[in-house]
Amino acid sequence: MAEIKIKQVAKQYGSTHALHSIDLTIADQEFLVLLGASGCGKTTLLRIVAGLETATSGEVWIGDRRVDQLPPRDRGIAMVFQNYAVFPHLTVYENIAFGLRMAKLPQPEVDKRVNRTAELMHIEALLQRYSGQLSGGQRQRVAVARALATEPEVLLMDEPLSNLDALLRMEMRAELKTVLAESKTTTIYVTHDQVEAMSMADRIAIMNKGEIVQAASAVEVYRNPAAHFVGSFIGNPPMNFLDATPAGDGFWNVGGVRVSGPAGGQAKLRFGIRPEDIRVHPTGSVNASTEQQPVFSATVRILEPLGSHLLASCKIDDQMLRVVLDSDDPIKSGDELQWSPVSDRVRWFDPGSELAIASV
Amino acid sequence: MAEIKIKQVAKQYGSTHALHSIDLTIADQEFLVLLGASGCGKTTLLRIVAGLETATSGEVWIGDRRVDQLPPRDRGIAMVFQNYAVFPHLTVYENIAFGLRMAKLPQPEVDKRVNRTAELMHIEALLQRYSGQLSGGQRQRVAVARALATEPEVLLMDEPLSNLDALLRMEMRAELKTVLAESKTTTIYVTHDQVEAMSMADRIAIMNKGEIVQAASAVEVYRNPAAHFVGSFIGNPPMNFLDATPAGDGFWNVGGVRVSGPAGGQAKLRFGIRPEDIRVHPTGSVNASTEQQPVFSATVRILEPLGSHLLASCKIDDQMLRVVLDSDDPIKSGDELQWSPVSDRVRWFDPGSELAIASV
Amino acid sequence: MSQQIQPAKVMFDGPVHGRSPLHKYIFTGVVVLLCLWVLVPIYLLAVNTLSSPEDVNAFPKSLFPDLNTDSVSFFLNFAGVGQALWSSVKVATVTMVLSILAGAPAGYALSRFDFTGKSTFRVLVLMTRAFPLPLLALPLAVMYIRIGLDDSILGLALVHTTLALPFAVLITYSLFSGIPIELEEAAWTLGCSRLQAFQKVIFPLVLPGIAASAIFAFVISWNEVFAAAVLTIENRTLPAFLLQSLSFAPLHLKFAGGAVLVLPALIFIFLVRKYLFSMWGIANR
Amino acid sequence: EVLFWSTQANPPEEQQIMREKVLADFEGGADFAPSEGGPWLTRIQAELQAGEGKIGVLGSLHGDLIELSDGLVDLSELDTSSMNKTFLELGKLGTDEQKYIPWMQATYIMAANKKALEFLPEGADINALSYDQLIAWSKTMAEETGSPKFGFPAGPKGLKHRFFQGYMYPSYTNSMVTKFRSAEAELAWNKFKELWSYTNRSSTNFSFMQEQLLTDEVWVVFDHTARLADAFNQRPDDFIAFPAPAGPTGRGFMPVVVGMAVPNSAPDMEAAKNLISYMSQPEVQIETLRATNFFPVVDVELPDDMPASVKAAGAAVAAMSGSADANPGLLPVGLGDLGGKFNAVYVDAFERIVLAGQDVREVLDDQADSLRKIMEEAGAPCWAPDAPSEGACPVD
Amino acid sequence: MYSKSLPYMLLLPATLFLCIFFIYPFTLVAWQAFTTDTGEFTSSFFQEMASHWKFNTALINTLLLALAVVPFQMALAIYMATLVNGMKRGRDAVLYIWTIPLGISDLAAGLIWLAIFEQSGFLNSFLHTLGVVEQPVGFLGYENKGIIFLAIVLAEIWRATSIVLVILVAGMGLIPKEYAEAAEVFGASRWQRFTRVTLPMLKPSLQTAMILRVILAFEVFAVVVALGGTNLPVLMSEVFTWQYELRDAHVAAAYALVILAISIAFTLLIMWALRVPKGARV
């Protein structure tokens, strides 16, 4: 049983508040991904759970034990460091075996596990090298292998795949997921890669400036961002936001178009729609005034080819709107675009609290 | 004028061949992205261009000068190191100013440039910190700022944004691109992020095991991979490959379906199609035997939600096929899928040489 | 991949650009010159040691005298030299071990923690070196006689340890400061206690520093005369036995005695040199 | 085993003979442990303070033993009949008890390389030299050979103070203390300055003149008999020994006495006293002479097979004490632990007058104050050649 | 993450050592500097010391020697350390040779250099053989205080540079090469790399080496006596003189305290000058 409970944990470095009161529970065997902007406190949180940093206040529980005062080695954890921390004086083999030797496993077992994890990480050919003789990505894989080999109850990974190429990363992702599910490990996984987050996470926790803004399943986080920040942070390209002013009767004026929205007394709202939830009408195929659905128009400014797609950045009333188009769409910069939102995908936010308004 | 010419450069570490004979010319002011698997020699190549490593053989030219024997500081370059190498004994300000002080710029100029690049990298609030007081991503941005501040003729960047969140990375990408275009810098940019590569590169060079496999524009690399490796490496998910056996008359048998292909005497070919170039037919809407186009069927095995899409991994005759579906497709694991390739998107490869066969 | 893999001694094969042949000659020249600067006086000591008494007193002196080992063999046959040599080795070894055992933890604490009294401790450690030992010998001897430590290997080693401690503490402190704490943290998360992390990670990385401290400790003990002369009687160390009578000895014996003393220390340094200079390319990633 | 803690017989060769020859026959065995003055003193002080220890017998100079006076046992019971009475009296250290038993004696003489003899001033007798002749001789050598050939042990371990106390002052003032700042003393210092101008400049590094004799750095020297021995033993034919020079008030000279004492803290009193008795036997004294070049303090017939150094020094000492103008002085008595400072008065005068070139008169006046203070603090009465005094020896 | 007491536990063995084998005897000795034999408190010993005609000379000589030796030695050691780091072949052999003087006691070193400088020594023999001088020159004569001083400086540099060297070499080995590389890429010349990267990152080792060296320099003794006799009194030789020749333990203790005070003052100065800002540690 390795449920992790983080209770009101805060951390200050001098006058810098790295973490404001964090509350988060990671269920036993759960795979939690921590997402957040650079410098928002992810590493700090991981280090506090690992016992490498003392929280300024708050409690950390692993299983039934309060671990705040326990040294790292008594917490049943392993960690992949953001900057690897591969031991320079040991070969790759001995690096991976390090935790096993500490646990006094017999040599055949050590050998077995080292070879297994090395194979998993595709570094079996490098076992006799020293870290100075490895490439960045290879070193990172050694760090992951070292943590995996110990088969900990709790695994903390700080951007463990950031230096790997897409292909390898995809493979690693799948293997990691399988291995960790098999070994019933509770995992906190920090990443910047949203695809990674989406595809691996049982649950995603979104951090912003030292606070957890939302912790929910991938789909939930994506579909129903709890706050403006989540919407703007998740999704590539992120959610589009347009200002909305009241137009009476639960209708709102968004970019010159009347849209039905929440019935509330707010003086202002924000209309949110994901780029891929935008349906573009072929030129001339709709008549905005006669359509049932709201039809917006936007001017295309920049076009970016992304291989499988085409990303169009458009303007509506000086506001930015990004639309994902099929890569062979014959659109040009300067074109006028007519579009409608997929109706149940529109989200509304309060610009004051920045929080989402419960769907209507 | 800072064209970079790399001529037959090879590098061996002891008996490890990190680079086989590399030939590559980067035009003046070009933005070249280097893509390749972990450990394929990207960093090594950058370091040789920078002068931090001596090539075992070959020549490096920058502009009109052969620079092999020149020390790094005489090469007019700046570099962002994969592991940052931010000076721990200097504040962020002094780190960024380092190159400027070496160039003996007057203090007001130093001040101006440091502040400008720091702002660009969103680290203006951290100028008085030491690197030990920064998060991983912040440190990385310092490394980038330090290199940008010197406004070099040639800029070498080794995964400069790998530790940044998607949002910031997108922003940085755009700003980097603008700044570098303005300053007419010739750039070699190593990344693992294909979106980054696609959106930034004037040209992408794909490396594999110490060799350059293809160097071409983003679209070209994506659409017309020069080799099996490129197809399988680029694209997320990558290109699907299916074995093809001759069926006579320029037709080939692929997964039990007759497909028109190159007319050649090969005993075997490989049929390549990108996941997003697969058109799925709604259940029951086509009859494979009456259709003009080839219709394949595949069994869905795994479904992965990726936020905006749904990735379905299917099987055809024990071969793996990945298909990208709309995220609200009601498909289930075990379903039978009927699909056709978008016709001019099919690519053929020779399984022996692994090279693409010129389109028919 | 069956290559012979060396540890990455990366520090040294840095960029080699910009060195013209002239630079290389100058470089080599300077190195040779500095080697001579060290070796020539040693050679002269050897010359005087291996000369006959007449040659030692002759003028002008020859740089290549006839070999004469009388003076050296006088010392080697000197009654009690073997015993004294052995005592010296024992004392120096105990000193070495003790000073590292007591010094390294202190150096570690200084490098890793911020605590009240840190600077005070550093100054206190240094005071030991900054105060003339001979003055301390009297109270120490009285104490030793009273508590029965007098004339023992251990007793003398304890005093020598006190002398060597500042070296051990400060050197290990400065080197520990150079080791990224993350390596240690990684070890902790992999199941190491602080002590184990120290043994398995920090220790190998600072081996040069430890070796340096060990050499200092050994040499300090080896060459220490005063305390040795006061605190030991039957277990006299070699310097106590020889060195202090050297100033009364005739010239040729002075040199031979000096050489007899120097030689073991040189052998010791030779033996540990590879630890002294073993380096790991520590990168912080 | 009795531990014989000595400041003498320190050189390795002497140590070895002491152990292997001199002490070999002592029943019960003795461990001869020589050491330098610092450790020697520190160790015995520690044992005395602790009230227990390992040292059985102390062997050292009169001056060293004075300081330990309170910690030494009375040795009156030992048979001292054949010993030099003057020395025995010194051994009481101004008390009623026999604090130490004389062990051996020595004195300071001159030695010269035979090459120097050709420069000897006209009509000078090497065995009855005067200070003026010594100066003239040194001058001739310096001028003829191009470099000063007179050497003087003014180094850190050199025994220069003995020269001033026991040789120069008695020869010029017939006093050691009382006439410290007299006009005669002024003359003496000026003479010495003159001599110094023909003295080897490196003398301030010289401590054992045998070394400089052997290297030919200097040809004529003044030093302790034991510190000249090597020269005679190594090259007996090249050197001669002769008496110290004479001044207006005679040929001043001073003996050195080394004593043996037993500290209160000695582990085995009986054995310690036995060792002292053993050491006082004539045969042992002769063996000691062979080992150390210090002469016996009991009446003995010296055999013929003595080392060259003993023969040469013995003859010179005999000539010196037997000369018509002999003016022997005594070691300071009753100074207690001020002996060092007493010596420093003379050494400082030397350094200031000769080395620093300060005004003789002023320095003497100044140092006389220090001397007076020391004498008063110690309350020591005068000793030869000064006339006996009531109370502290006065400094005029 | 550690308990507050851990650092103190780690310091405990060293502290115990120091208390028993240093602080205790030290207190007894230091006490003597302030009290008479009968136990009265007095400053007369310090007055006696300060008014002694050799005190100023000894103090100045000591400081001058340290000033002449230590900075040069630091520079030389740093230079040697960088030379060694730039070497590929023969590195171990050269380092070994350069560390040889480490094993040589100051007594032996004094002996060796005396053999060179004395009148019938090697230097004179050499000059004589070359025909530069006819008569051997008395380099160490009391009138040549300058030469004596120079000889002592040479001998001290020869003897004790290796102490600094070893500490610095070990320290340099821990500086990751990536920083030098980064500096090089950003246009730093060899010298700039050295001053802007190597030296600052070497600060802890520099500090240690310098403090130890300075303290040892204030205690120079054996070499000075060997080469200079009594011509160049230094504080440490005065301690010996007062303790064992003048037999005045009080004044000797006062001298010792002076050495201690200077040493501590310089230590604090060096610690301050070479401090590493808190955040700048690795």
Ligand SMILES: Nc1ncnc2c1ncn2[C@@H]1O[C@H](COP(=O)(O)OP(=O)(O)OP(=O)(O)O)[C@@H](O)[C@H]1O
């Ligand atoms: N000092 C060395 N000794 C032996 N092999 C080395 C050494 N340095 C690098 N290599 C090998 O050379 C190859 C290329 O390394 P390089 O660092 O260039 O890879 P890379 O493309 O940058 O990889 P990554 O994306 O993982 O950073 C790797 O397989 C690596 O193991």
Ligand SMILES: Nc1ncnc2c1ncn2[C@@H]1O[C@H](COP(=O)(O)OP(=O)(O)OP(=O)(O)O)[C@@H](O)[C@H]1O
């Ligand atoms: N020692 C320190 N002193 C002061 N501030 C610090 C210190 N360590 C971290 N910080 C600050 O605390 C904040 C959180 O840092 P943390 O390393 O947890 O960020 P992160 O979320 O891991 O970021 P990244 O994704 O860039 O690695 C950052 O703003 C950082 O600047």
Ligand SMILES: [Mg+2]
């Ligand atoms: Mg982080």
Ligand SMILES: [Mg+2]
């Ligand atoms: Mg790399």
